[in-house]
Amino acid sequence: MTSEQFINKDSITSFFTDLQDRICQALTEADGAGQFREDSWQRPGGGGGRSRTIAEGAVIEKGGVGFSAVYGEATQATLRTLNLSTPADFYATGVSIVLHPHSPMVPIIHMNVRYFEMSTGQSWFGGGIDLTPHYVVEEDAQWFHAYLKNVCDRHDASYYATFKTWADDYFFIPHRQETRGIGGIFFDYLKPSDDTHKAKLFSFVQDVGNAFAPIYTHFMHKNRDLPFGEPEKQWQLLRRGRYVEFNLVWDRGTKFGLETNGRTESILMSMPPQANWTYDFRPEPGSCEEHTLGLLQKGIDWV
Amino acid sequence: MTSEQFINKDSITSFFTDLQDRICQALTEADGAGQFREDSWQRPGGGGGRSRTIAEGAVIEKGGVGFSAVYGEATQATLRTLNLSTPADFYATGVSIVLHPHSPMVPIIHMNVRYFEMSTGQSWFGGGIDLTPHYVVEEDAQWFHAYLKNVCDRHDASYYATFKTWADDYFFIPHRQETRGIGGIFFDYLKPSDDTHKAKLFSFVQDVGNAFAPIYTHFMHKNRDLPFGEPEKQWQLLRRGRYVEFNLVWDRGTKFGLETNGRTESILMSMPPQANWTYDFRPEPGSCEEHTLGLLQKGIDWV
Numbered sequence: 001m002t003s004e005q006f007i008n009k010d011s012i013t014s015f016f017t018d019l020q021d022r023i024c025q026a027l028t029e030a031d032g033a034g035q036f037r038e039d040s041w042q043r044p045g046g047g048g049g050r051s052r053t054i055a056e057g058a059v060i061e062k063g064g065v066g067f068s069a070v071y072g073e074a075t076q077a078t079l080r081t082l083n084l085s086t087p088a089d090f091y092a093t094g095v096s097i098v099l100h101p102h103s104p105m106v107p108i109i110h111m112n113v114r115y116f117e118m119s120t121g122q123s124w125f126g127g128g129i130d131l132t133p134h135y136v137v138e139e140d141a142q143w144f145h146a147y148l149k150n151v152c153d154r155h156d157a158s159y160y161a162t163f164k165t166w167a168d169d170y171f172f173i174p175h176r177q178e179t180r181g182i183g184g185i186f187f188d189y190l191k192p193s194d195d196t197h198k199a200k201l202f203s204f205v206q207d208v209g210n211a212f213a214p215i216y217t218h219f220m221h222k223n224r225d226l227p228f229g230e231p232e233k234q235w236q237l238l239r240r241g242r243y244v245e246f247n248l249v250w251d252r253g254t255k256f257g258l259e260t261n262g263r264t265e266s267i268l269m270s271m272p273p274q275a276n277w278t279y280d281f282r283p284e285p286g287s288c289e290e291h292t293l294g295l296l297q298k299g300i301d302w303v
Numbered sequence: 304m305t306s307e308q309f310i311n312k313d314s315i316t317s318f319f320t321d322l323q324d325r326i327c328q329a330l331t332e333a334d335g336a337g338q339f340r341e342d343s344w345q346r347p348g349g350g351g352g353r354s355r356t357i358a359e360g361a362v363i364e365k366g367g368v369g370f371s372a373v374y375g376e377a378t379q380a381t382l383r384t385l386n387l388s389t390p391a392d393f394y395a396t397g398v399s400i401v402l403h404p405h406s407p408m409v410p411i412i413h414m415n416v417r418y419f420e421m422s423t424g425q426s427w428f429g430g431g432i433d434l435t436p437h438y439v440v441e442e443d444a445q446w447f448h449a450y451l452k453n454v455c456d457r458h459d460a461s462y463y464a465t466f467k468t469w470a471d472d473y474f475f476i477p478h479r480q481e482t483r484g485i486g487g488i489f490f491d492y493l494k495p496s497d498d499t500h501k502a503k504l505f506s507f508v509q510d511v512g513n514a515f516a517p518i519y520t521h522f523m524h525k526n527r528d529l530p531f532g533e534p535e536k537q538w539q540l541l542r543r544g545r546y547v548e549f550n551l552v553w554d555r556g557t558k559f560g561l562e563t564n565g566r567t568e569s570i571l572m573s574m575p576p577q578a579n580w581t582y583d584f585r586p587e588p589g590s591c592e593e594h595t596l597g598l599l600q601k602g603i604d605w606v
Contacts, residue, residue, distance in 0.1 A: 039583065053582040055582065174562075237577070245551060258552055261477075268548075268580065277575065279358065279572060
């Protein structure tokens with residue numbers, strides 16, 4: 001799809017279904033043992049989705065790659081946000097991914113690309129990719145951010161700096177005063193001014209979606225055989241607890257979905273297979289765990 | 304303390320500190336191996352608390368018995384709720400407990416008793432006890448509710464029915480369409496009309512607080528040695544996942560605490576030591592797990 005083509009919700013939806021297929025195929029190949037199972041579901045108010053989940057793979061312990069395209073009457077909250085005073089219909093489509101690996105040496109990853117359109121004419125894109133290593137390794141963080149910066153720079157010189165800061169702010173756990181991981185990019189309300197602009201924005205969103213598989217399979221291959229022991233496993237389970245805290249307490253998408261009667265099993269595909277909590281755990285001074293905590297902060301310039 | 308005595312925030316606070324002591328002692332004796340560790344903490348805006356936590360006991364795997372007495376300037380949200388247009392101070396004190404046992408045959412329990420007072424004169428009591436068995440056993444549920452009804456009936460013939468319904472409504476997980484457990488009693492905004500009434504309300508809250516240790520040690524002793532296997536353990540871990548979902552997504556106290564910069568480790572003492580999530584888990588037809596799900600509904604008359 002080039003930026004000259006006319007972009008509408010059908011061509012965007014079609015790209016997202018294909019993206020889900022391609023990502024599942026790349027992950028299955030890289031994992032080598034796990035298989036995705038698919039649940040197709042329908043939304044009572046209109047539309048539906050395909051939830052693809054994987055469990056007990058060779059690398060991925062639990063994960064989901066979801067596609068959805070839902071539509072219907074917009075809620076009062078949506079109408080208020082858009083300053084609309086009369087009823088209108090919405091159309092929303094996207095791909096969402098969270099993967100939890102077995103090994104604490106392989107990072108958790110999240111990706112989302114989405115498109116929203118109103119019958120009154122407004123439309124916008126949103127999305128992002130962020131990485132949550134259980135142990136932050138500087139050169140991996142640099143590689144990840146450089147990859148994203150390269151994707152961004154192909155479209156707009158201001159994107160990376162803006163969307164990196166947005167990710168730092170979004171993936172932050174106020175009650176822990178920690179970022180969820182090393183961030184990445186996050187963007188929302190990218191509103192096209194005309195068809196040409198819409199094609200440009202879509203081209204960027206396509207590139208973000210297409211970046212997911214090469215980024216994560218890189219870490220799967222590179223880190224899957226790194227040695228670790230029981231202390232690293234315990235730390236991973238505590239960090240997954242933080243992931244749960246972020247998603248259930250602060251993540252706007254999760255909260256919105258659960259509060260508006262979304263499909264619970266699809267929304268909570270992001271939950272880890274297992275998470276632990278220990279009262280007031282504090283890592284040893286000078287340990288790798290303490291080093292990681294020191295890097296779970298906003299505003300680190302990785303590139 | 305009899306209902307003839309003058310009740311004020313000092314006498315209430317004093318009862319709560321003593322209640323924490325007595326409950327920790329009763330739990331330590333019943334557990335036989337675990338010991339509580341205490342963290343005293345101070346709130347920057349005024350007051351503080353004593354968080355007592357236990358881990359890896361013989362029966363209790365992880366739990367907390369918290370006392371706090373905090374005060375300071377009321378937030379704008381509090382002032383709005385009370386229809387107050389000028390600044391005012393608040394005082395809040397209470398005891399909160401959540402205990403997670405090792406065995407899936409022993410229930411999770413939660414108790415809270417609290418008192419809130421404004422410098423402008425308003426005051427009220429709140430609290431409750433609710434039980435979350437991993438497996439609902441009818442006769443245990445009946446015993447638990449009969450015990451609470453007896454406590455309530457000593458004070459007001461309408462209390463049990465009202466507060467049992469309130470617990471059903473409060474401890475409900477909308478996105479799962481399940482109650483958290485078998486409920487119990489929940490009450491809030493019990494506002495005294497005069498000193499005599501305040502003494503009566505306090506006497507009720509004291510009885511609720513005093514009911515906690517006999518209720519839970521009953522289940523500790525009765526169920527601690529019941530046999531179970533890996534399937535029951537796995538089910539327990541999934542039910543703990545639901546406990547996490549309720550507390551982080553829906554529990555008003557937890558949300559309020561995390562969003563208003565409360566002491567995170569004390570608020571999240573309620574988290575289980577370990578919780579699991581499996582995509583779209585469905586119990587076998589006719590299984591004990593399915594039987595339990597059928598009883599995690601509002602409106603069951605256990606007494």
